[in-house]
Amino acid sequence: MPAMTEPKLISGNSNRPLAHAIARRMSMHRGMNVSPVDARVERFNDQEIFVEVFDNVRGEDMYIIQSTSNPANDNLMELLIMTDALRRSSASRITAVIPYFGYARQDRRAKARTPISAKLVANLLTEAGVDRVLTLDLHATQIQGFFDIPVDNLYAAPIFALDIKHNFKGRMDDVMVVSPDVGGVARAREIAQRIGAPMAIVDKRREKAGEIAEMTVIGEVSGKTCIIVDDICDTAGTLVKAAQLLVDHGATEVHAYITHGVLSGPAVERVSKSVMKSLVITDSIGQTEAVRACDGIRIVPTAPMFAQAILNIWNGTSVSSLFELDTLGPIYEGLYSGG
Template sequence: METAPLIFSGSSNPTLTKKICEYLGLELGKADLKRFSDGEIWVKYLENIRGRDVFVVQSTHPPAENLMELLIMIDAAKRASAKRVTAVIPYFGYARQDRKDQPRVSISAKLTANLITVAGADRVITMDLHAAQIQGFFDIPFDHLYASPIFTVIFKDKLKDLVVVSPDIGGIKLARAYAKRLNASLVLIDKRRPTHNVAEVMTIIGDVKDKNVLIVDDMIDTAGTFVSAINALKANGAKDIYGAVTHPLLSGNAIEKINNAEIKELYVTDSIPLKESINTKKIFVRTASELLAEAIIRSFRNESISSLFEIDKS
């Protein structure tokens, strides 16, 4: 009888991990995560993991303790003689700092990759990286999943005269994958960012007049880029506007911006749990648990997971 993988959850998103375990018919692994009075993190696995395949599910969105907790859980698993430790990171934090685009700054995505590797991870599974080249920052196997199958089923037959919009040039490949799957045309918004978290829309490349629009992106943070795109699209004659964004960071007054924007519906995944204080009727959550669960079980069985790489390779 095949030994099952052991799946453990950090504290960043335990609900998602439970859904993954339910999909696979497995019990959630038992671990004790505590904080000392000064906030220092302490981890202990409460079951024998010697010689076992261990999967640690933990997104690394702020606060930084989420990343630190992942590193400590990986280290504890290696020191408990786990056969293989896979870091399942639904949202890979610090991915926006992926290059040295100005003097005297850190390439924090590379630093994060080094930390995860040195902690002892044997493999990484993540979803919709902000910058695809981050895969090359790792010297261990790296599986990059795409959330497009989660969202495209929603819009497959929902809208006519549909165009898919990338809110910036960096997301063009992702948007092309959506457009191909939805048999829709592709539109690009060329934007300029004068300072951090401030986006200024410049030019719309493509026709959106009298079209229904689906804006796709890997993340939504302050919603500045997203709402600027909505305003520009409306100004150019777009009809109903929808959104499909994988990681809902939604910091600052992002919810207020979305509530006031001319968007019908915004779909996100549960890679990051929505804050309890969020009050909006425009945001709908779709779980990524099945996609991640399939990646976990196929990795455990040493099967190909290339069929989960739902993106246009051209």
């Protein structure tokens, strides 16, 4: 088997701009051109997925960049079929780089006779031939245990901390981090500790799925610049209501930092009409033109972090080092210099 000389990328159709951005960052780090291998991922007339890899990948260390976002089923099948194509082409190792891990919200049996879809997806990826998974902000960290292969779960918290310190410079004393529900307290607490800010919680109670009966604020938010922190924003209904509740309780400004901007249905319209000053998301999901055109939504890049994580995996060095600002800061120096 030939020695592995360089990590090689291959991209599905879910988020090609992110794949090319990762390739550009890796090119900067390596001092040589890194680009996704030449391949086609297409549909037959009946919408069956067809994959053909044109470059030789025998013995290579391959990284498939593919979010399993909307359309989740199509993008998941692309990932599985690309894995099969690489495995049958004698790739040495296949790492699935999944910036947004779909089906992660179905991580347990909340009611009788319901599936644990996250576990099923983990089984599918493993059986297809994935050797390792690299992802970002899993909805539930225990999903890592659904796999019998290594899983590296990156966190957006260090990037968000850099962004907050940069954009709220000079008024950090007024900043308060808010968790939109009790389940997100750990995520909010991590950012609060990183930026040295206090924390509050919005407690919501549901009478039935999709309908919030009551929301209350735990903590004193009057006169504060509130920053809501969460991992997923889907239709933005809960987020917008939480923002309004904080303003009603005396918050001077409300901003939101959400890792995965699913932003389906009326989400963009709700955000644009809400009391929120800004919604910050990452580029883990390829966004629509409506999202990019919305003045109230800003997208921060994850390519620098993913590129460094891929290189660390390839080199056999620490991925968890990227959780620290001392390590991640220089990677984002051009974006947050002086922050």
